[in-house]
Structures are given as C-alpha cells and as structure tokens.
Amino acid sequence: MGASLAVATQAPIRVLQSLRPQVDDNPYVKQVVTAVSRHADVSWFSWRTALFGRYDVLHVHWPEFLLRAPERSRLLQYALFLALIARTTLSRRPVVRTLHNFEPHEGASRVERFLLELLDRRTRVWIRLNPVTAERAPQTVTILHGHYRDWFAQLDVPESVPGRLLYFGLIRPYKGVETLLDSFLRMDPEAAPGAELHIVGHASTDALRRHIVEACNLDPRIGARLSYVDDATLATEIGQAELVVLPFRRMLNSGSLLLALSLNRPVLVPRNEANEALAEEIGPGWVYMYDGDLDRDTLIGALWQVRNVQRAPMPDFSRREWADAGARHYRAYLAAIRGEPVEG
Numbered sequence: 247m248g249a250s251l252a253v254a255t256q257a258p259i260r261v262l263q264s265l266r267p268q269v270d271d272n273p274y275v276k277q278v279v280t281a282v283s284r285h286a287d288v289s290w291f292s293w294r295t296a297l298f299g300r301y302d303v304l305h306v307h308w309p310e311f312l313l314r315a316p317e318r319s320r321l322l323q324y325a326l327f328l329a330l331i332a333r334t335t336l337s338r339r340p341v342v343r344t345l346h347n348f349e350p351h352e353g354a355s356r357v358e359r360f361l362l363e364l365l366d367r368r369t370r371v372w373i374r375l376n377p378v379t380a381e382r383a384p385q386t387v388t389i390l391h392g393h394y395r396d397w398f399a400q401l402d403v404p405e406s407v408p409g410r411l412l413y414f415g416l417i418r419p420y421k422g423v424e425t426l427l428d429s430f431l432r433m434d435p436e437a438a439p440g441a442e443l444h445i446v447g448h449a450s451t452d453a454l455r456r457h458i459v460e461a462c463n464l465d466p467r468i469g470a471r472l473s474y475v476d477d478a479t480l481a482t483e484i485g486q487a488e489l490v491v492l493p494f495r496r497m498l499n500s501g502s503l504l505l506a507l508s509l510n511r512p513v514l515v516p517r518n519e520a521n522e523a524l525a526e527e528i529g530p531g532w533v534y535m536y537d538g539d540l541d542r543d544t545l546i547g548a549l550w551q552v553r554n555v556q557r558a559p560m561p562d563f564s565r566r567e568w569a570d571a572g573a574r575h576y577r578a579y580l581a582a583i584r585g586e587p588v589e590g
Contacts, residue, residue, distance in 0.1 A: 259286045259579055262301040264312060266291050273397050273477075274501050275307055281392070281572025286579065296330050303579045304334060306343045309365050313358050324361060331364050340370040340582035345379055348498055370582040373575070375499040378519040385581070387588045389574045391499055393563040394508035401478050403485035403509050409440035411545065412487035414480065415502040417449040417458070417472075422493035424454070425540050427461040430468065432542040438549060445470040446483050484509045489552050493540045497521065507532055507561045514548045516540075527565065531557025 261282060265275055267290050279288050289295060296304070306312075312330070313323050334341060343365075354362065372382045375391040411430070417423050423445065430443045449455035449472050462468045475483070484490065490506040490513045497503075498520060506513045507528065515521050517535035525533035534551055536544045581588040 259303065259576075259583065260301040261286050261288045261579055262291060262295060262299070262304050263288060264291050264304065264306040264309065273394065274391070277392055277394075277397060277568055278571070278575065281568040282575045282579075284569075284572050285576035293326055293330075297326070297333055302339065303582055304330075304339060304341050305575075305579070306341055306365065306369070308346055309343070309362055310354060310358065313361065324357065327361050328364075331361075331368060334368055340585075341365065341368045342371045342373065342578055342582050343369040344373040345375065345382075346499055348496055370585070371578045371588060373578060376520045376523060378523055379498065385587060387574065387578050387581075389571055389578070390566050391501070391504055392568045392571045393566045394501075394505045395563065396568065398477065398481050398505075398509060401481040403481050405485070406488045406511065407442075407486045408488055409438065409442055409549070410486055410488050411441065411443045411549075412446065412483060412490050413444070413492065414446040414483060414490070414506075415492075417445070417447045417454050419451065419454065420495045422495050422540065424457050426491055426493045427458065427468065429540050429542045429545055431461060431465055433545060435467070437542075438546050441545075441549070442467045442469070444468075444483060444487070445472070446475060446480070448472065448474050480505075481509065484511055487511050489514055489534075489548055491540075491545070491548075503533075504566075508563070510560045512552050512557070514544070528561035528563065529558050531555045532561045 263275065263279060267276065279290075282288050289299075289301065292299075295301065312327055315323055318326075333339070369382075370384060372386040373389050374381070374386055375389065377388050413423055413426055415421070426443070427445075430441075433441060435441070445458055445468070449458060455472055458470050458472060462470050471483075484506055487506075490502075490511050492500060492502055492506075492513060492515050494500065494516065497516060497518060500515070503513055503515060503521075503524070512532050512534060514534045514536065517537050521533060521535055525535065534548050536548070577589050
C-alpha cells in the first residue's frame with residue numbers, strides 16, 4: 247500500500263484510453279475516466295498520442311473500434327493498429343483490457359481477428375465487469391460495472407405509465423428487437439389492457455429500421471424514436487416505462503440494463519449466469535428473467551410480476567460505486583506496469 251501511495255505522490259501514472267469522447271456515447275467510459283482521474287492522469291485516444299505521445303499504460307475498450315474508423319482506409323487502419331502493437335511491445339508499455347463483449351460488434355474479418363489476437367497477447371491485465379466472465383491469462387481482476395445514478399441525478403424522471411414497455415439503446419441484430427416486436431404484435435389487447443411498446447435508439451441496419459417501421463404501421467400500440475437521444479429524453483423514456491425489455495440473444499454486460507435499474511425501473515432479460523448474479527446482488531423484484539425465446543406470454547407474465555412482487559424502493563448498488571471502481575482501476579494499472587498481481 248505504501249508503494250502505491252508513493253507512486254501516486256511522486257509522479258501520477260499516465261493512462262491512455264482507447265476511445266475518443268463522443269456526444270452520443272454510452273457514459274460508462276466517461277465515468278471510468280472521471281473515477282480514475284482522481285488517481286492518475288487520463289487521456290482520451292488519438293493516434294498521435296498512441297504512437298508518439300507519453301503514457302504508461304494503454305486501457306483498451308472494444309478494440310475493434312480502433313480498426314473501423316470510417317474516415318480512413320482499411321489498410322491504413324490495419325497499419326496504424328500494427329504500429330500501436332509494435333510501439334507498446336518495444337517500449338514495454340502494458341495493455342489493460344476491459345471485457346465488454348463475448349466477441350467484436352458485427353463480427354470480425356479474418357484479418358481483424360488476427361490483429362485483435364495480437365493485442366490479446368499484449369494484454370497484461372484483463373478487467374471483467376461481472377463475477378462470472380471467464381478469467382484470462384496472465385491475470386484477471388473483477389471491477390463491477392458501475393451504476394448511472396450520479397450521471398442522471400440532475401434530470402427529471404417522470405412517473406411510469408401503466409402498461410408501457412420500453413426497449414432503448416443501439417439496435418443491433420443480436421439484440422432481439424425483432425422478436426420483441428413480433429411477440430408484442432401477438433399480444434391480445436384484452437389480455438394486457440393498456441399495454442404499449444416504445445422502441446428508442448438508432449437502428450444499425452436498414453433491415454432493422456424497416457422491420458420496426460412496419461410494426462409501428464401495423465399496430466398503433468407501438469411507437470418508435472429511431473435515433474440517438476440525449477440524456478434528458480432518455481431519462482423521460484425510461485421513467486415512463488413500467489417495464490424495460492432487453493431481449494438480447496447474447497448478453498454479457500449491458501449498460502442499458504444498469505441504466506434502467508439506476509433509474510429504478512424493473513427490467514426483463516434472458517436468463518443467464520451474469521443476469522442471475524446481478525438479480526441476487528441488487529435484491530428481489532428488479533430483474534425478471536425468461537428461458538428460451540421471448541414470447542407474448544412472457545411479456546404478459548412479466549407485467550403481472552412487476553405489479554405484484556414486492557421490491558425495495560431502489561436496487562442495491564452498494565458494490566457498484568464509482569469511487570471504488572476508480573481505485574480498483576488504478577490498482578490494475580499499477581499491477582500491469584509493475585508486472586505484479588493486482589492488489590485487493
């Protein structure tokens with residue numbers, strides 16, 4: 247502990263994040279930067295800094311994004327990525343990697359997978375966001391995904407609208423929005439009086455957008471806002487939901503799930519080990535799970551549970567405070583720099 251304090255006092259470590267700040271970003275990484283900045287000097291990503299600047303550790307989120315900048319040719323992006331691997335190797339700058347997903351978004355080409363494997367070999371500390379993600383060598387540390395209460399604390403959150411179901415977030419093929427729409431269309435209005443469904447978020451493909459628009463045209467109970475929305479609009483949409491539905495076909499760490507819970511709205515998600523652990527951690531009545539494929543009976547049953555199962559005024563996020571997450575990230579960086587086990 248004394249050595250850690252000495253390092254922090256004499257010369258704060260310099261951390262380069264792998265992302266650039268974006269207005270419409272999920273605020274997770276911004277909260278990581280704020281929390282870590284209490285302990286270290288943190289910089290957002292630029293290729294100039296990555297290849298020629300001063301930093302002690304590179305912290306990577308979603309590494310495929312480094313290979314997919316639309317303003318550069320694919321060959322140039324591959325060359326830059328290889329140069330980054332070379333620089334971190336020759337200068338012995340360690341890589342710390344947060345495991346957000348099972349695999350890259352929208353898959354990856356053979357070349358991309360080769361390049362990402364090179365980065366994996368350079369990674370000295372892996373950060374998993376839940377206690378059930380498989381550990382990776384040489385060492386893995388658990389830093390639970392923090393909540394969003396502080397981020398949205400200054401925004402108005404309205405009362406929920408009875409029967410309002412909501413999906414929000416980036417709409418990708420694996421997130422199951424088509425299944426949600428088809429299941430809702432099969433719901434008899436008499437079986438769920440007042441039920442309505444809102445879809446809020448940017449559709450990543452034209453096919454997904456068409457499917458959603460067609461569903462809206464078929465059923466007046468369905469509404470959609472197919473664009474990125476600001477935090478105030480998102481707080482309103484989540485607040486008005488009686489139940490948030492996230493029917494992801496693959497779910498490991500969902501910022502949307504934590505965000506809905508941070509605004510005290512129950513969520514319906516597929517059953518898996520990570521969601522079961524979260525449900526047990528935060529207390530009963532907040533995370534509802536289903537097995538197999540989502541269908542109309544699951545939606546009707548979840549609405550009944552939301553109205554009849556007792557729950558605390560808010561989820562228990564005592565293990566997900568950002569001050570603790572910032573300190574844990576700092577210890578992970580120190581361990582990576584020193585080639586030592588992570589403390590605590």
